[in-house]
Structure formats: structure tokens, C-alpha cells
Amino acid sequence: MSNLDLSKVSLRPFKLTDADDFLLWAGDDRVTQNLRWKTCGSREEALAFIREVCIPHPWRRSICLHDRSIGFVSVYPWSGDDRCKADIGYALAADYWGHSIATKAVKMAVPQVFKDLPHLLRLQAFTSPENKASQRVLEKAGFLKEGVLRKYTYIKGNIKDSVVFSFLSTDEFPHDDC
């Protein structure tokens, strides 16, 4: 995959027809280990998850390569008085790691999110301290690391520290040299 063409990476809403591709990465523990998502176990589960969660979601996009789903980017806005902030999350099929695809996806998502969510001032992301690759995605996408929150998250039976990053509506987008 040494000649992966990043111009063929795109973001679009999920479709039911993504189910088989979805299962390939959402069915992989390596991909879901840091997510709240349960690892997807069957085509039926994939269809249900796309129909009931991905499609109605306030802001979720499939990361696509040649229009085939290889991951996701999600933004979950807080509500009421807290709608100035939103949480961004993402994951990518393990076979496609190491090619700056997630960085490209996040860089494409951020300006679109600020356009789509007019009250948004702060986009925040939480990564595991061991997940250096994910931290690099955020740094390359122009997020600022703000600190390490101790025992912040309880996921899949494990209490973990979280590294918190943010991108503000007033921050500058980084130059495009993925």
C-alpha cells in the first residue's frame, strides 16, 4: 500500500450498503479497543448499528477510500448551556494505519463541523496516553494538548487516564502537508 492516494480519501454519511465494509473494521478488537463501541460481531449487528446509531447520529461520517468505508469520524455536541463544546472521536481499519488517513479525515472534518454547528466554540478529543498514533493525528490536525486527566474514563471495565486536546473555532487550520 506504499502508493496510497490520499486524494481518494473522503467523508460521507453512512449507508446501509456499508454493512460488509463496516464489519471488517468495526469487528476488529484492535480498532474498537479504545472506543465505547462493542466490537461488532455479525452483518446483522453491523446493519442494526448503522441504521440505529450511525445514520441518526448528530454528526457521524464514514471515512472512505474509493467510496468504501474504512473507518469513522464522529462529533457529539453537548446540549443546552454546554453546546459551546463537542467531542470528536475517530477510528480506522487497522490495515490502513500509518498512512496519515485519520489525520486527513480529521483535517477534513474540523472546518465542516464548525460550519454545521453554529454555537460550537470548542472541539475536544480524549485519547489514551498509550495511544501515541492517535495523539499524533490530533497534533498534525492542529489540536492543542491541554493536559492529562487522571483516571478520567471508565471503558470496558478499565479506568484510564485521558489526554485532552482541543481545537477552537478561533484556532488556525494547519497547512496541508499531511
Place this chain on the structure above:
Amino acid sequence: MMERDREESVDLAQISFRTLELSDVDDVLVWTSDEKVAKFCSWEPHSSKDQGIDFIQNKASEFLWGKAICLNDRPIGFISMTSATDKSREKSAELGYVLGSKYWSKGIMSHVVKQVMKVAFSEFPHLDRLEALVDVENVGSQKVLEKAGFQREGVLRKYLVRRGKSRDMVIFSVLSTDL
């Protein structure tokens, strides 16, 4: 009158915690109507007794744990813990507190926070983390938490909007394993 009050030191042994009663409303209004106190809070200063009654009857019971801070059994402030709704945050609680301005700078609040930290982890053994968010400009409150043994973890930029303005907040935490 103000200067004499400020010179009085407080016997910390006279500090206690209890549930607020309706009969406390006049004492509650002393701090809720004070602009200096409300400055870093999410609410506008109270201007009527009804607002004090509403706080005692409705808001004070919404917390995971919330008690009046009393001096000789008279309320001079309030301290609370809130739990997050998100399942992934169920082992954390957020600390909030407020004290009448006449009682500031006497070591009362850090004494209170130290006691509540112990209560938090003993009464709620599922909790691993107690956190607090303080406005970057609220240096007095940051000192309270540092003196009480909280660790400063970072500044969350434009974390919330208060009275129409976005605010940067310093986040602090203490873990059950820190005690």
C-alpha cells in the same frame, strides 16, 4: 464594620455540614445575593427570597451530595458533588462550592474541601476521581484546591459560557489513591 469582620479569625472546629432547611433562607440569601460570590458562578445574584427558597427546595437536592457549610450551625456557604450522566464517567464526581465573601481568606474553604474529599471516597466507594473546574481568573479558588491537595491538570480553553462570555477553566483532580 467590614474591617472588624475581616480581622476575626474563625475557629474551624465550629464548622459543620448539614442539609439546608427552608428556615435557612435568609442566611442563604447573604451569599446568593452577593455579586462578588456570583461572579464565577453560573447564576446571576439572587434578588428575591423566592430564588433562595427555590434553591433550598429544588436545586440543593439535585446533587449527588450537597450540604450547607455552617459556622455555629448557621449556613455560610454550600458544597456539592455532581456525577456525570455518561457511563464512561461514572467513577468521577465534580466538586462545586461557594462561600460568603465575609469568610474568604480564613482557610475555611480548604479545610472544608479536605473534609469533603474524605467523605466523597468513603460514602461513594465506586468513585476513583473527584474533579473541580475553576475559572482561570479565580485565583482564590485555585489556591483552595491546591491547599486541599488537588492536582492541577491543565487549562481547558473556552470550556464553558458564563453570562454570554466563553471562559477558560483550570481542571483539578484528587484520586481516591491520593489520600
